Amino acid sequence: MIPFKLDITEKNNSPSIRIEGELDIHHCAQLDDALSPLLSKNPTHIFFNLLNTSYIDSTGLGVIANAARNVAKHNGQIILISDKSQLKKVLELSGLHKKNVTLVENEKAAEKFYA
Amino acid sequence: MPKPIPITMTLPAASDFVAVARLAVSGVAARMNFSVDIIEDIKVALSEACTNAVQHAYVADTSGNIDIQFNLFQDKLEIIVKDHGQGFNPKETTSSKQTEETPGSFGLGLGLTFIKSLMDEAQIHSQIGHGTTITMVKYVPQIV
Numbered sequence: 654m655i656p657f658k659l660d661i662t663e664k665n666n667s668p669s670i671r672i673e674g675e676l677d678i679h680h681c682a683q684l685d686d687a688l689s690p691l692l693s694k695n696p697t698h699i700f701f702n703l704l705n706t707s708y709i710d711s712t713g714l715g716v717i718a719n720a721a722r723n724v725a726k727h728n729g730q731i732i733l734i735s736d737k738s739q740l741k742k743v744l745e746l747s748g749l750h751k752k753n754v755t756l757v758e759n760e761k762a763a764e765k766f767y768a
Numbered sequence: 769m770p771k772p773i774p775i776t777m778t779l780p781a782a783s784d785f786v787a788v789a790r791l792a793v794s795g796v797a798a799r800m801n802f803s804v805d806i807i808e809d810i811k812v813a814l815s816e817a818c819t820n821a822v823q824h825a826y827v828a829d830t831s832g833n834i835d836i837q838f839n840l841f842q843d844k845l846e847i848i849v850k851d852h853g854q855g856f857n858p859k860e861t862t863s864s865k866q867t868e869e870t871p872g873s874f875g876l877g878l879g880l881t882f883i884k885s886l887m888d889e890a891q892i893h894s895q896i897g898h899g900t901t902i903t904m905v906k907y908v909p910q911i912v
Contacts, residue, residue: 654787678819679783708790710815711878712823739808746885747878 655707659687665767669700676706676713685716692723698766699724703735704759714747717754725753734763772839772846779818781825781832781851786818789836793847796838800845800908809886810845810906816879817849817902825853825900844888844907852899 657674668691676684691699699720703709721731731754733744744750757763777792779785793814797807818834826832832853839846884890887904894900 675787677783677815678786678822708811708815710812710819711882712819714878738805739812742809743812743882746881 655705657683659683661687661691666694667696667698667700667767669702671702671705673705675708676703676716677708677710678712681710681712681716684713685719688716688720692720695727696724697727697729698732699729700732700734700763700766702760703733703737703740706735706740709740709743711743711747714743714749718747718749721749721752721754729753730755730766732757732763732766734758734760770842772841775838775840777836779834779836781818781822781834781853782830783819783822785834786815786822789818789834790815792836793838796840797845797906800840802845802906802908806906806909810847813883813886813890813904813906814847814849816882817847817904820879820902821849821851821853821900824856825851827854829853842908843910844905846903846905848901848903850899850901855894855896855899857894857896 655674657680660671662669670684670687672684674680701717717731717733724731733740733754733756735756736758741756744754744756750756775796779789790811793811794807797810802810814836821834832851835850837848839848880892883902883904888907889905891903892900
């Protein structure tokens with residue numbers, strides 16, 4: 654099992670959070686805590702790099718949904734980077750893809766959102 | 769019809785044990801020749817059932833357990849997840865309105881949606897004060 658790890662970088666007032674390991678009920682509070690100071694700076698977009706996230710559950714998506722509601726106040730977007738079909742499936746079941754949450758398959762595809 | 773093979777496990781209702789349930793069900797489902805994608809779906813469904821128990825069953829009590837029973841039939845896997853916690857009214861948690869508008873309940877409403885969508889059958893029985901039992905079934909795809 655990959656140990657849980659968060660790595661935060663920032664570019665053009667848009668934070669990018671790389672999440673390694675399993676984003677489940679045991680770890681979602683860590684992500685929530687890391688997001689609070691970032692959200693207080695009112696970023697336009699937040700990037701979640703999930704390429705090394707081996708599992709994500711409803712509580713993890715709940716934290717992302719909360720971030721999405723926050724950035725929606727100033728027309729911001731959440732960009733999820735993942736190539737896993739399972740993530741696409743749970744994202745569609747959550748309905749978040751119909752809101753301001755966009756899924757892209759790789760970091761190159763995410764770059765256009767920085768503009 | 770031959771009797772199912774039962775496998776039972778009891779886990780502490782704590783967030784760090786939900787990953788153990790996921791590992792266990794991966795092993796059980798792999799044994800039954802489910803495809804990798806279906807194993808992933810079953811894993812999510814069981815994980816959400818355990819998460820539900822950890823989050824909502826034992827709010828003031830950290831010593832609670834989750835009983836998981838796997839029944840391996842020839843044509844299906846049945847999983848029963850039982851907690852002995854405070855229970856809830858399923859009617860009050862599954863409406864999409866609540867799921868979307870109440871931030872704190874996003875996880876719960878969505879978890880039940882995942883279980884119902886990813887499994888072939890899912891039943892939730894909960895009684896206030898007597899705990900919750902979630903029974904779910906996945907059929908083994910038939911080779912024609």
